[in-house]
Amino acid sequence: MDSxxxxxxxxxxxxxxxxxxxxxxxxxxxxMRSDVVFLCAVGIxxxxxxxxxxxxxxGISQTSVAVVGVLFVVIAxxxxxxxxxxxxxxxxxxxxxYWKSVLRLMLPVAALSSFLxxxxxxxxxxxxxxxxxxxxxxxxSKLLIPLSYASGMGGVCTLIGTPPxxxxxGLYEEQTGEAMNIMATTIxxxxxxxxxxxxxxxxxxxxxxxKAPEEAFESTGDYTVEMLVPSDNKHIGxxxxxxxxNSVQGGSLIEIRHFDDExxxxxxxxxxxxMGGDRLIYAGQIGDLLELEMSHGLVNADHPVFHYEDAPKxxxxxxxxxxNFGSPLIDTTMGxxxxxxxxxxxxxxxxxxGQRLEESPRxxxxxxxxxxxxxxVKEFKTDTRAMSRxxxxxxxxxxxxxxxRTFASSAVMIAMVALSAFNVLPLLECAVLAVFAMxxxxxxxxxxxxxxxxxxxxxxxxxxxxLGIAIQKTGIAERMATGILDICGTNPIVVxxxxxxxxxxxxxxxxxxxxxxxxxxxxxxxxxxxxYEPYPFLIALMIAVSSSFATPIGSPTHMLVYGPGGYRxxxxxxxxxxxxxxxxxxxxxxxxxxxxxxxLP
Numbered sequence: 329m330d331s332x333x334x335x336x337x338x339x340x341x342x343x344x345x346x347x348x349x350x351x352x353x354x355x356x357x358x359x360m361r362s363d364v365v366f367l368c369a370v371g372i373x374x375x376x377x378x379x380x381x382x383x384x385x386x387g388i389s390q391t392s393v394a395v396v397g398v399l400f401v402v403i404a405x406x407x408x409x410x411x412x413x414x415x416x417x418x419x420x421x422x423x424x425x426y427w428k429s430v431l432r433l434m435l436p437v438a439a440l441s442s443f444l445x446x447x448x449x450x451x452x453x454x455x456x457x458x459x460x461x462x463x464x465x466x467x468x469s470k471l472l473i474p475l476s477y478a479s480g481m482g483g484v485c486t487l488i489g490t491p492p493x494x495x496x497x498g499l500y501e502e503q504t505g506e507a508m509n510i511m512a513t514t515i516x517x518x519x520x521x522x523x524x525x526x527x528x529x530x531x532x533x534x535x536x537x538x539k540a541p542e543e544a545f546e547s548t549g550d551y552t553v554e555m556l557v558p559s560d561n562k563h564i565g566x567x568x569x570x571x572x573x574n575s576v577q578g579g580s581l582i583e584i585r586h587f588d589d590e591x592x593x594x595x596x597x598x599x600x601x602x603m604g605g606d607r608l609i610y611a612g613q614i615g616d617l618l619e620l621e622m623s624h625g626l627v628n629a630d631h632p633v634f635h636y637e638d639a640p641k642x643x644x645x646x647x648x649x650x651x652n653f654g655s656p657l658i659d660t661t662m663g664x665x666x667x668x669x670x671x672x673x674x675x676x677x678x679x680x681x682g683q684r685l686e687e688s689p690r691x692x693x694x695x696x697x698x699x700x701x702x703x704x705v706k707e708f709k710t711d712t713r714a715m716s717r718x719x720x721x722x723x724x725x726x727x728x729x730x731x732x733r734t735f736a737s738s739a740v741m742i743a744m745v746a747l748s749a750f751n752v753l754p755l756l757e758c759a760v761l762a763v764f765a766m767x768x769x770x771x772x773x774x775x776x777x778x779x780x781x782x783x784x785x786x787x788x789x790x791x792x793x794x795l796g797i798a799i800q801k802t803g804i805a806e807r808m809a810t811g812i813l814d815i816c817g818t819n820p821i822v823v824x825x826x827x828x829x830x831x832x833x834x835x836x837x838x839x840x841x842x843x844x845x846x847x848x849x850x851x852x853x854x855x856x857x858x859x860y861e862p863y864p865f866l867i868a869l870m871i872a873v874s875s876s877f878a879t880p881i882g883s884p885t886h887m888l889v890y891g892p893g894g895y896r897x898x899x900x901x902x903x904x905x906x907x908x909x910x911x912x913x914x915x916x917x918x919x920x921x922x923x924x925x926x927x928l929p
Contacts, residue, residue: 386797403780586605720888
C-alpha cells in the first residue's frame with residue numbers, strides 16, 4: 329500500500345482528497361451540523377493513519393484557535409455594556425440620497441467588523457437597517473446586501489477581524505517562526521473596501537428592490553379571525569380534540585381566551601374543554617375559517633381582542649424569526665415536526681419574499697429564508713436560545729444601560745489592539761489580559777463570558793487547521809502548486825491571481841476558515857517554488873478567501889440578511905459575480921504595491 333501511486337498521489341493523499349470532497353458534499357447537500365462534519369473528516373484521517381495523534385490534536389493547541397475563543401469573551405463585554413448598541417444608535421443619521429446612505433452604512437460597519445465578529449455586527453445592524461430604510465423610503469433589500477458585504481470587507485482589514493486571517497497568520501508563524509502584525513492587512517483591506525463601496529454605488533441597479541417580509545405581518549387582522557362560542561352551543565363541554573378544532577380546513581387554532589379573559593391557552597392542547605363565551609383565535613385563510621360558523625356553531629367575534637400592535641402590552645407575545653440555511657425545519661411543516669410542542673409556541677403566519685402565504689401556516693412546507701410569526705403566552709427570552717439552532721431571532725429583549733462600563737470596555741478593546749499593533753505583547757497575551765479586565769470591571773459576568781464562546785466555530789476552526797496539515801503532509805499542496813505553475817508559468821503575479829481566484833470560488837460554498845486553511849499550503853508551496861517570500865502571497869490569500877459575494881451560503885452574514893431582505897438566490901449572483909472579480913483585481917494590485925515581491929535569498 330505504501331508504494332501505491334495514482335496520478336502522482338499516494339494512498340494517503342487519495343484518502344485525504346476523497347475525505348475533503350465528501351466533507352464538502354455533505355456540507356453542501358445536507359443539513360448536518362458543520363462542526364460534526366469537520367470532526368468526522370478529521371476522525372477519518374486519524375483512523376486511516378493519514379495523521380498521527382499529535383497531528384490530529386494539533387488544531388486544538390493552535391494559538392490562532394485560542395485567540396478566537398478568547399475574543400468571544402472580549403466581544404461579550406462590549407455587547408453587555410452597550411458599546412455596539414451606542415455606536416449603532418449614533419452612526420446612521422438621515423442621508424439625503426442612496427449613495428450617501430451606502431457610505432453612512434458600509435463605512436462604520438466595516439470599521440466595527442475589523443475588530444469584532446462580523447456576524448455579531450450584522451445581527452446587530454439588521455433590525456436597525458430595516459427601520460432606517462423605511463424612514464429613508466428605501467427598500468431594505470437595497471441596503472442589506474451592502475451591509476453584509478461591508479462586514480466581510482471590513483473583516484480583512486485586521487488579523488482579528490475574520491478567522492481566515494488568524495488561521496493563515498498562525499500557520500505562517502508555525503512555518504517561519506515570524507508573527508504577522510495585527511495590522512498587516514490594513515492598507516490592502518482599506519483599499520479593497522474603498523473599491524467595494526464605490527462598486528456598490530456604481531452597480532446599485534443590480535441590487536433587487538424587494539418588499540420587506542415584515543410588511544406582511546403589520547396587521548394581524550389580515551390573517552387571523554376570532555370565533556366566539558355562544559352560550560347555547562351544543563359542543564360546550566367537549567374537548568378541542570374531540571371537535572377537531574385544532575387544525576381545520578384553511579387554518580389552525582393558535583390561542584383560546586376563556587370567558588373572563590384571564591386565562592389564555594396557547595398552544596392549545598387536544599384535551600382543552602370548550603366553554604361558553606370562549607374566543608378561538610385562528611390563523612390561516614379567513615374565507616375557509618368562517619365556515620366554522622356553519623360546521624361548529626361558532627360566530628364571528630364582533631370585537632377582536634388579538635392585535636399585533638398590542639402584543640408587547642398584552643399577556644401573549646409575538647416574535648419574528650427567520651429560517652437559516654441548514655435549519656432542520658427546512659422541508660418540514662409545523663404540523664408534523666413537533667417544533668411548536670417542544671418550545672411552547674404557535675405559528676401564526678408565514679411570509680416568503682415579502683408575501684404572506686395564504687395556506688394554513690401549519691401546512692406550509694418551510695424553506696430557507698421564510699419569515700415566521702410566532703406567538704407564545706410566556707416570555708421568549710429563554711426560549712430563543714433553545715430555538716436558535718432552528719431559527720434566527722433578530723429582536724433583542726436585553727437592552728443594556730449605558731454607564732461607565734461602556735467606556736471602560738471600549739478602553740480595554742482599544743488597549744488590546746494597540747498593545748498588539750505596536751508589538752508590545754503577542755496578540756494572544758493581549759486578548760487574555762483584555763478578558764481579565766472585562767471580568768474585573770464587570771463588563772460581563774463569568775456566566776455571560778462562558779455563554780458567549782461559540783464552541784461550534786472553535787471546533788470548525790481547529791479541524792480546518794488539521795485538514796490543512798493533512799493537505800501539506802500528503803504532498804497534495806506541493807503537487808497542486810506544481811500543477812498551477814505548469815499551467816500559469818513562472819510569473820508570480822499570474823500564479824498569485826490564479827490561486828486567489830480559486831480561493832474566492834471555493835469560499836462561495838464552504839466556510840472561509842476552511843478555505844483559508846486548505847489554500848494556505850498550496851499558496852505557500854507555490855511561492856517557495858517560484859523562489860519568492862510567501863508573505864505577500866498569503867496577504868492576498870487572506871483577502872481572497874473572505875471575498876465571497878456571489879451566493880447567500882458563502883458567508884454567515886449573507887444568511888443573516890437573506891430572510892429579512894426577502895432575497896432570492898439569484899439576487900446575490902447578479903451583483904456578487906462582478907464584485908468577486910472587482911475585489912480580486914483590487915486585491916492583487918494593492919498587495920503588490922504595499923508588499924513588493926521579494927526573491928528568497
